[in-house]
Amino acid sequence: MSTRDIVHIALFAALMAVLGVFPPLMIPAIGVPITAQSMGPMLAGGILGARRGGLSMLLFVLLVAVGLPLLSGGRGGIGALVGPWSGFIYGWVVSAVVIGFLTERFWHRLSFVTAFAFALVGGIGVVYGIGVPWFAAMSGMDLGAAFLASAVAFVPGDLIKAGMAALVMVTVRQAYPLITRARNA
Amino acid sequence: MITLSGVGVSRNGRPVLSDIDLRLAERRIGVIGANGSGKSTFARLLNGLLLPTTGTVAVDGLDTAKDGKAVRRKVGFVFQNPDSQIVYPSVGEDLAFGLKGRGLSKPEIAGRIAEVLERQGLAGSENQLIHELSGGERQLVALAGVMVMQPDVLVLDEPTTLLDLSNTRRIATAIEAFDGQVLMVTHDLSLLAGFDRVLVFEAGRLHCDAPPAEAIASYLDLCR
Amino acid sequence: MITLSGVGVSRNGRPVLSDIDLRLAERRIGVIGANGSGKSTFARLLNGLLLPTTGTVAVDGLDTAKDGKAVRRKVGFVFQNPDSQIVYPSVGEDLAFGLKGRGLSKPEIAGRIAEVLERQGLAGSENQLIHELSGGERQLVALAGVMVMQPDVLVLDEPTTLLDLSNTRRIATAIEAFDGQVLMVTHDLSLLAGFDRVLVFEAGRLHCDAPPAEAIASYLDLCR
Amino acid sequence: MIAALYVDRDSPLHRLRPGVKLLALPILGTLLFTLPGLVPSALGLALVLALYAVAKIPPAVMLRQLRPVAFVLVFIFLAQLWIAGLPLAVLAVLRFLALILAAALVTLTTRSADMIAALEKGFSLFAFAGVDAAKCSLAISLVIRFVPVIQTVLSEVREAQAARGRGVSLFALAVPVVVRTLKLADEVAEAIDARS
Numbered sequence: 001m002s003t004r005d006i007v008h009i010a011l012f013a014a015l016m017a018v019l020g021v022f023p024p025l026m027i028p029a030i031g032v033p034i035t036a037q038s039m040g041p042m043l044a045g046g047i048l049g050a051r052r053g054g055l056s057m058l059l060f061v062l063l064v065a066v067g068l069p070l071l072s073g074g075r076g077g078i079g080a081l082v083g084p085w086s087g088f089i090y091g092w093v094v095s096a097v098v099i100g101f102l103t104e105r106f107w108h109r110l111s112f113v114t115a116f117a118f119a120l121v122g123g124i125g126v127v128y129g130i131g132v133p134w135f136a137a138m139s140g141m142d143l144g145a146a147f148l149a150s151a152v153a154f155v156p157g158d159l160i161k162a163g164m165a166a167l168v169m170v171t172v173r174q175a176y177p178l179i180t181r182a183r184n185a
Numbered sequence: 186m187i188t189l190s191g192v193g194v195s196r197n198g199r200p201v202l203s204d205i206d207l208r209l210a211e212r213r214i215g216v217i218g219a220n221g222s223g224k225s226t227f228a229r230l231l232n233g234l235l236l237p238t239t240g241t242v243a244v245d246g247l248d249t250a251k252d253g254k255a256v257r258r259k260v261g262f263v264f265q266n267p268d269s270q271i272v273y274p275s276v277g278e279d280l281a282f283g284l285k286g287r288g289l290s291k292p293e294i295a296g297r298i299a300e301v302l303e304r305q306g307l308a309g310s311e312n313q314l315i316h317e318l319s320g321g322e323r324q325l326v327a328l329a330g331v332m333v334m335q336p337d338v339l340v341l342d343e344p345t346t347l348l349d350l351s352n353t354r355r356i357a358t359a360i361e362a363f364d365g366q367v368l369m370v371t372h373d374l375s376l377l378a379g380f381d382r383v384l385v386f387e388a389g390r391l392h393c394d395a396p397p398a399e400a401i402a403s404y405l406d407l408c409r
Numbered sequence: 410m411i412t413l414s415g416v417g418v419s420r421n422g423r424p425v426l427s428d429i430d431l432r433l434a435e436r437r438i439g440v441i442g443a444n445g446s447g448k449s450t451f452a453r454l455l456n457g458l459l460l461p462t463t464g465t466v467a468v469d470g471l472d473t474a475k476d477g478k479a480v481r482r483k484v485g486f487v488f489q490n491p492d493s494q495i496v497y498p499s500v501g502e503d504l505a506f507g508l509k510g511r512g513l514s515k516p517e518i519a520g521r522i523a524e525v526l527e528r529q530g531l532a533g534s535e536n537q538l539i540h541e542l543s544g545g546e547r548q549l550v551a552l553a554g555v556m557v558m559q560p561d562v563l564v565l566d567e568p569t570t571l572l573d574l575s576n577t578r579r580i581a582t583a584i585e586a587f588d589g590q591v592l593m594v595t596h597d598l599s600l601l602a603g604f605d606r607v608l609v610f611e612a613g614r615l616h617c618d619a620p621p622a623e624a625i626a627s628y629l630d631l632c633r
Numbered sequence: 634m635i636a637a638l639y640v641d642r643d644s645p646l647h648r649l650r651p652g653v654k655l656l657a658l659p660i661l662g663t664l665l666f667t668l669p670g671l672v673p674s675a676l677g678l679a680l681v682l683a684l685y686a687v688a689k690i691p692p693a694v695m696l697r698q699l700r701p702v703a704f705v706l707v708f709i710f711l712a713q714l715w716i717a718g719l720p721l722a723v724l725a726v727l728r729f730l731a732l733i734l735a736a737a738l739v740t741l742t743t744r745s746a747d748m749i750a751a752l753e754k755g756f757s758l759f760a761f762a763g764v765d766a767a768k769c770s771l772a773i774s775l776v777i778r779f780v781p782v783i784q785t786v787l788s789e790v791r792e793a794q795a796a797r798g799r800g801v802s803l804f805a806l807a808v809p810v811v812v813r814t815l816k817l818a819d820e821v822a823e824a825i826d827a828r829s
């Protein structure tokens with residue numbers, strides 16, 4: 001891995017921390033915030049690609065684990081990583097990999113529509129696919145009910161975030177492309 | 186005409202600008218001073234990007250604290266780093282960004298853009314990708330993005346630091362050709378030749394307010 | 410002594426530097442030229458950050474393409490924007506960054522850092538957080554981070570563009586006090602007073618290579 | 634900039650090596666979630682509460698750790714009560730209380746810097762798998778360095794957008810912030826190579 005890769009990975013982990021500063025909207029009934037941070041993995045995957053994108057989210061999770069209050073609302077520490085909804089956070093890592101993989105794969109045909117689709121698959125499909133079963137397993141609750149609860153609470157916001165991330169992905173692809181350059185290098 | 190009365194600005198409880206009373210009516214006004222003396226803070230006051238902690242700032246009688254939106258239409262702002270200002274990957278799209286909020290028709294927008302690019306020696310570069318431009322050309326695009334909004338006043342915060350001599354001259358020429366009032370913050374004293382008035386800031390206060398030669402002398406004195 | 414023989418650099422298939430043959434032995438060498446003329450490309454060649462597409466670059470006989478690591482030990486590099494050079498969040502950690510790779514003991518590292526900070530008027534600022542420093546101080550830290558490695562040659566790419574007059578002088582003084590060879594890219598022609606030799610680049614070629622007065626005259630000529 | 638969650642006290646728990654605490658945690662978690670019946674979980678929670686006392690963490694700080702999950706715990710309790718009855722509902726809540734409090738205790742009693750040092754040691758154990766510990770620790774420092782840099786860029790860009798006379802849109806903010814910081818990152822990468 002080149003120095004440049006390391007720096008990019010650190011940059012997007014830091015970007016996650018900055019996204020955490022935007023005030024989260026706590027949903028009192030279930031105790032998970034609607035947060036700008038769920039856009040981070042979409043951007044990381046869509047701009048850096050699978051490997052660097054995934055590692056940047058992993059680095060972010062590690063920094064939360066060592067006790068830096070980088071989750072929205074100034075939360076952090078291991079306690080924040082073993083809660084009933086913490087599966088979402090691990091979902092971020094995997095979703096950056098998935099979005100990155102898809103973006104690299106279809107780099108030359110990337111358009112708003114495909115980018116949006118990738119952001120949905122990774123940012124909603126994968127994230128919920130990990131976060132919700134985690135919740136069901138830890139709480140002993142019914143999987144379907146857990147899905148329904150999080151869908152109602154988060155999907156509207158996540159649709160908007162995916163749209164925004166897709167716009168940024170295709171614009172940055174033109175304005176400062178990283179994925180092809182990395183390949184040619 | 187821009188007026189500042191009893192203006193002070195505090196940031197994090199620390200005063201960064203104090204006791205500024207000014208009437209700015211000259212066509213070309215320069216702003217100089219040491220790093221951290223308050224130049225950028227002063228410039229940001231002029232179009233309501235920053236509101237004074239005490240006192241009032243008014244542009245043609247409009248208070249920046251009350252009529253922010255109207256003031257920003259009158260006062261265009263150009264930053265040091267063009268990359269903070271540019272949103273879209275191509276020149277044409279980027280210049281259209283500000284105009285779209287103004288309810289102009291498509292041909293009107295295209296016409297205005299073509300005209301501004303022409304004037305800046307960038308004619309026909311609408312489809313050019315900005316990341317392929319040199320630093321100097323990017324700065325010209327950033328300036329064009331502000332010019333295209335046809336402001337009455339142009340405020341520039343160190344717009345030439347990344348540029349070589351001839352690009353600096355291009356910017357200087359573009360600014361010279363601008364009809365309205367210009368306020369420019371700069372460390373490049375040679376840009377102030379031909380200016381009507383120069384303000385020297387020092388530790389958050391107006392240290393000197395005079396024609397260029399005198400003001401520059403007083404600044405050089407400070408640096409000793 | 411730095412030698413370039415038959416050096417050319419292409420980027421994306423386009424030549425950005427061609428036919429450079431030089432022997433650089435003077436203590437103070439300036440590099441000037443238009444935006445995009447190839448100055449930064451040239452500077453990056455000197456410590457192997459960039460390898461020539463054709464020809465060879467050698468520092469004291471070491472080929473940058475073969476002995477990159479040894480060359481980088483000899484040649485320190487200071488960038489325009491201190492934020493792109495400072496790696497660690499605090500002054501002390503950042504200055505220790507390069508030294509750690511050198512197998513020095515902790516007290517040796519601390520000693521060297523204290524000494525360099527002292528010399529640059531930043532004594533005792535080891536625990537200072539970088540983001541709380543002013544731009545001028547940050548540039549001094551960036552320079553200190555290179556000086557602490559005790560290079561034989563110092564290459565600087567427009568190190569004073571963000572600075573006011575007195576900070577520019579602080580940097581200039583720090584550079585003057587440096588024992589070894591200095592190569593500085595700059596748009597600020599006044600920094601070249603007292604230099605031994607100035608290279609003027611134009612469109613990827615060496616346009617002029619002369620003492621400051623003559624070189625500057627030729628550059629000003631180009632800009633007309 | 635980044636305030637730590639660490640609570641500075643002089644206690645055996647604070648002095649314990651971070652690696653030990655980090656290893657104890659998954660063991661406790663596994664025991665909690667595998668041992669059947671109320672008694673082990675109740676004992677587990679009692680043990681964790683005792684450790685808070687040993688670590689001299691004030692009860693108010695301890696309760697603050699539970700605030701983000703308080704509602705969801707009530708929710709889980711009610712749901713379990715409905716589905717599985719009182720004993721299982723109590724069990725689920727006990728397990729969570731014990732696990733989350735224990736995990737928070739590790740964070741409360743360990744400096745981030747020590748944790749990072751332990752982490753870096755951990756990385757070097759994986760050298761055989763191609764993990765470069767030096768690069769990992771460089772990445773960690775860079776994150777901490779970049780946070781204020783991105784914040785500065787963000788506020789500059791926000792101003793520039795406001796000055797261009799359009800309402801602030803997230804898109805107009807995000808693109809220049811990403812492009813500017815990517816450029817900066819590329820320069821940082823070059824500088825690191827030049828300095829090392």
Ligand SMILES: Nc1ncnc2c1ncn2[C@@H]1O[C@H](COP(=O)(O)OP(=O)(O)OP(=O)(O)O)[C@@H](O)[C@H]1O
Nearest residue numbers: 196197201218219220221222223224225226227544
């Ligand atoms: N967002 C902010 N929060 C707190 N303090 C600030 C902020 N912006 C500027 N300052 C402080 O206000 C003072 C004046 O800053 P300003 O940017 O106006 O200086 P300047 O004259 O433009 O300097 P330079 O030549 O370096 O651009 C400085 O001491 C600076 O640290």
Ligand SMILES: Nc1ncnc2c1ncn2[C@@H]1O[C@H](COP(=O)(O)OP(=O)(O)OP(=O)(O)O)[C@@H](O)[C@H]1O
Nearest residue numbers: 320349420421425443444445446447448449450451
């Ligand atoms: N990474 C790159 N990829 C492709 N082309 C590049 C790259 N870096 C520089 N160039 C091109 O090489 C040429 C020389 O660039 P260089 O940065 O050396 O100019 P410069 O003299 O330092 O200009 P400035 O005064 O603006 O810093 C330019 O035309 C530039 O577009």
Ligand SMILES: O=C(O)CCCC[C@@H]1SC[C@@H]2NC(=O)N[C@@H]21
Nearest residue numbers: 033034035038071072088154158
């Ligand atoms: O901060 C945390 O503790 C984790 C929050 C997880 C939030 C999830 S991510 C997907 C979904 N969309 C949101 O806006 N919030 C949730």
Ligand SMILES: [Mg+2]
Nearest residue numbers: 224225226342
């Ligand atoms: Mg300023």
Ligand SMILES: [Mg+2]
Nearest residue numbers: 448449450566
């Ligand atoms: Mg350059």
